[in-house]
Structures are given as structure tokens and as C-alpha cells.
Amino acid sequence: MATHLCLLGDATSPHVQRWAREMLQRGYRVSLITARPASIDGVTVRTIRPVQRSLDWLFRVQETRRHVAELAPDLLHAHYVTSYGYLAARCGKHPLVMTAWGSDLLVTPGKSAWMRWLTGWILRQADLITGDSASLMSAVADFRPPGAAEEIHWGVELQRFHPVPWSHKQGSQLVSLRAWEPNYNIETIIEAFALLQARLPGADLRLHLLGGGSLEGALRSQVHTAQLDNKVQFHGRLDDAGMTQVLGESKISVSVPSSDATSVAMLESMACGLAVVASELQANRHWIDAEWLVAAGDATALAARLEALIANDAIAEQAGLQNTARIAQDGDRAVQMNRMHALYQQLLSTP
Numbered sequence: 001m002a003t004h005l006c007l008l009g010d011a012t013s014p015h016v017q018r019w020a021r022e023m024l025q026r027g028y029r030v031s032l033i034t035a036r037p038a039s040i041d042g043v044t045v046r047t048i049r050p051v052q053r054s055l056d057w058l059f060r061v062q063e064t065r066r067h068v069a070e071l072a073p074d075l076l077h078a079h080y081v082t083s084y085g086y087l088a089a090r091c092g093k094h095p096l097v098m099t100a101w102g103s104d105l106l107v108t109p110g111k112s113a114w115m116r117w118l119t120g121w122i123l124r125q126a127d128l129i130t131g132d133s134a135s136l137m138s139a140v141a142d143f144r145p146p147g148a149a150e151e152i153h154w155g156v157e158l159q160r161f162h163p164v165p166w167s168h169k170q171g172s173q174l175v176s177l178r179a180w181e182p183n184y185n186i187e188t189i190i191e192a193f194a195l196l197q198a199r200l201p202g203a204d205l206r207l208h209l210l211g212g213g214s215l216e217g218a219l220r221s222q223v224h225t226a227q228l229d230n231k232v233q234f235h236g237r238l239d240d241a242g243m244t245q246v247l248g249e250s251k252i253s254v255s256v257p258s259s260d261a262t263s264v265a266m267l268e269s270m271a272c273g274l275a276v277v278a279s280e281l282q283a284n285r286h287w288i289d290a291e292w293l294v295a296a297g298d299a300t301a302l303a304a305r306l307e308a309l310i311a312n313d314a315i316a317e318q319a320g321l322q323n324t325a326r327i328a329q330d331g332d333r334a335v336q337m338n339r340m341h342a343l344y345q346q347l348l349s350t351p
Contacts, residue, residue, distance in 0.1 A: 002029040003348065006071055008064070008088050009079035011038040011045055014240075015101075015154055015264060016079055022337040028344075033067050033087075035060065046071065048087075057083050061090045068093055075344060081122055081129075082108045082115070089125035095347040098123065099152075100131040102261035103183070105139040119143065127347055130340070132262040133283035152340055154264045155333030156271040160240055163273030163324050164248035166317045171204030172310045175250040175274070177243065177265035180213030184257045185279075187215075187222055191299035192254075194226040196306055203310060205231060208246050212236040247272040251316055252309055255279070258296045262286070267331050270323035275316040277305045287326065292319065 005023055009016040011034040020030050024042045031044040035051045046067040048060045064087040068076065077097040078088035081104040088096055109116040123129060123145040131137050132153035140149050174193065178184040186209065193207045209219070209232065216234070223232045235246065247253070253269030256279040266287065269276050278284040279296040294301040309316040 002027055003075065003344070004029045004031065004071070004073040005075050005077060005344070006030075006068065006073035007032045007077050007079065008034070008084035010034060010036045010084075011040065012036045013079075018154070018157075018333075019079070019337075022333070023341070026337070026341050031071050031073060033064060033071075033084075044071070051083070054083075057086055060087055064088075065091050074348060080104050082119055085122045085126075086118070089122045095127045095350075096125060097128045097130065097344070097347070098126040100129065100136050100140065100261070102136065103259055105131070105136055106259050106261070109139075120145075123147075128343060130343075134286060135282040136261045148343075150339075150343060152336055152343075153262045153331075154267070155336035156264070156267045156327055156331045157240075157333050158271060158328070158331075160244060161247070161268045161271040163271075163320070166251075166273070166320065169249060169251050171206060172252070173206045173208065173250040174252045174254055174306065175208040175210065175246055175269070176254045177210045177269065178255055178257060178263075179211040180209070180215040180219055182215070183259055184211075184213075184255075185296055186211075186219055188256055188297050188299045188302060189254050190219065190222050190226065190228070190232065192302035192306060193232065194228060195299060195303035196310070197228065197231065199303070199307060200310065205310070207232045208235060208250060209233065210235045210238055210243065210246065243268070244272065247274060250274055251313075251320070252277065252306060254302070254306070255284075256294065256296050256302060257281075260284070267327060271327040271331060273320040273324045275309050275319035276323060277302065277309070289319070289322075 005028045017040050020040050020043050023030050033046045035048050037047045048063045068091045075095050076088050076093045078084040079099045080101050081098055085098045109119040120143045123143050126147045129140050129149045130152040137151050176189050180186050253274040253276045255266045262283045277292050278288050280293040
């Protein structure tokens with residue numbers, strides 16, 4: 001009988017979908033409890049009522065408990081501590097795994113004493129806590145939970161995300177894979193791109209914006225005001241095939257959030273051989289050379305770093321080659337998911 005793993009998380013998230021598929025490939029029976037349903041081949045999806053505001057999570061406990069009781073999984077794993085982690089903690093089911101995603105530990109607990117207390121209580125219910133960066137693991141340690149803690153990052157599917165020959169790339173195309181939400185500073189990227197266009201009027205520049213999000217209207221207005229409509233392309237959310245096509249055309253990836261753990265988008269850009277300019281954060285320092293890190297929100301500094309890469313194509317290509325080598329060494333998703341499988345089995349075998 002296959003081990004039944006029940007995930008709690010956002011079914012529309014590519015990260016949750018990938019995790020489910022990875023565990024299906026490792027022989028698990030997988031179910032998913034979610035407030036944002038989506039179909040995932042091979043996965044039983046159970047839906048709870050939509051969540052419109054943070055307080056709603058407090059009122060989704062009973063239906064979550066009912067689904068867990070009916071599914072009767074061997075193992076429960078919640079993704080995002082201060083939402084699905086809370087629901088999982090209230091179910092009283094063990095073994096219980098929680099994965100922190102970033103803002104749930106780096107931002108939310110700082111909003112109030114109540115949220116800090118609640119976050120600590122949630123973490124204390126877990127038998128294992130994972131996070132994808134040293135900054136997240138440090139945040140976990142601050143709460144001193146009794147369960148084990150392991151740094152596991154999402155990794156990259158290297159068979160899908162791999163370099164395209166640099167000589168096949170036309171002009172100087174830039175890409176951002178981050179969501180169009182306040183934390184990700186897409187407006188800063190557009191402002192820096194406008195500065196770049198003014199400094200290099202003869203350059204063949206193009207900016208691809210993937211991800212989608214609530215700021216689309218404001219960002220489109222910013223682009224129009226800057227008279228960059230023919231230079232900036234809004235793609236929105238793309239599947240892996242669409243992402244790899246845009247990455248294959250691009251030379252530079254930009255990721256400048258104010259707060260972040262290890263960014264899968266950044267790792268995928270690196271695996272595809274792009275030069276990467278990122279915000280000066282602890283998680284990014286682990287992967288990116290310091291000369292390509294800038295303060296979040298600083299469009300002038302970002303434009304300067306981008307100009308250094310565009311003005312010297314050989315430097316950009318070399319940075320891309322280094323990034324590919326780094327991911328080949330440390331970023332293989334299969335290796336990370338095999339580690340996770342081993343941790344699952346260890347939990348299940350512990351009395």
C-alpha cells in the first residue's frame with residue numbers, strides 16, 4: 001500500500017504542483033487540501049471555502065479537520081506556516097511537516113505580538129519544519145520549536161531548465177519572473193529599464209514581465225507613461241514551457257524583492273544560463289556574486305548593474321556560465337526531493 005501524503009497549500013501555485021508531482025513520482029499517494037483549487041493529475045484535491053482576508057483562516061478549521069479525517073493520510077504536510085500551517089496544526093495529526101515560504105516567517109510575525117505568538121505556537125506543533133534558505137532557518141530557530149528543522153530548497157528541474165547557446169540570443173533581452181505584487185518591486189525594474197533605455201538609446205533592449213498580479217494596471221500605466229509600450233511585454237503567468245522559451249531568448253534575469261527566501265525563479269534563470277541581478281538579501285548572497293546585488297527599490301543602482309552587463313556582453317555571458325555551473329552543483333530538484341522523501345520515511349518510522 002502506497003504511503004498517503006496529504007498536502008495543504010495553494011493548488012494554483014506551481015511550487016505546490018511540482019511538489020505533488022515529485023512525490024507521485026516517488027510512489028506516494030497524494031492528496032491536497034486547498035482554498036484555491038486547481039486540477040493536478042493523479043492528486044485528490046479537496047477544497048475548503050475561499051479565503052478573502054487573513055482572519056478567514058481561523059474559520060476554516062472544522063472543514064479542514066473533516067477532510068483530514070475522511071482522507072486519513074499517513075503524513076500531513078502544510079505549505080506556508082501562517083495559513084495552511086495553522087490549519088494543519090489545529091488538526092492534531094502527526095507526523096506533521098511544515099514548509100516556510102518566506103514572508104510567513106520573515107515578515108508576518110513582525111506585524112504584531114499576537115502574530116508572533118501564533119507563529120510560534122504553529123511551529124511548535126510540527127514534527128519537521130523545512131525552509132529553503134539560511135535566513136528562513138534562522139527565523140525558525142528564533143522560535144525554538146521542538147521538532148527537527150532542515151534546509152530544503154525547491155530546486156530546478158534540470159531536464160527542462162537548461163541553457164540556450166548565447167549566440168542564439170538576439171539583442172539584450174531582460175526578464176523578470178516575479179509576481180506583480182508590492183514585495184517584488186516590479187515598478188523599480190521598469191524605472192531602471194527606462195533609465196537604461198535613455199542611457200543606451202541605440203541598444204536593442206526588451207523587457208519581459210512574467211508572473212501576473214494585482215499591480216498590473218499600475219505597471220501598464222507606468223510603462224505607457226514612460227513611452228516603453230514597444231519595449232516591455234507583459235506575459236503574465238506562463239507554464240514551464242512558456243517560461244523556458246522566454247528565458248531562452250533572454251540574457252539577464254532581474255529579481256529585486258524587498259523580502260525573499262531562496263527564489264525558485266532566480267534558480268531557474270541561473271540554470272538557463274542567464275546573468276542575474278538581484279536584491280541584496282541573505283538568501284541571494286548564497287547564490288549570486290556580490291557585484292550583481294543591489295538594494296531593493298534602488299532603480300539607479302539597478303540600472304547601473306544592468307548597464308554593466310549590457311555594455312560588455314562577454315561579462316554577461318561569463319556570469320551566465322557561472323550560474324549554470326552553480327545550479328548543476330547545488331540546485332538539482334531531484335536531489336532535494338530525494339532528501340525530502342528520506343525525511344518523510346524517517347518520520348514515519350519514528351515511534
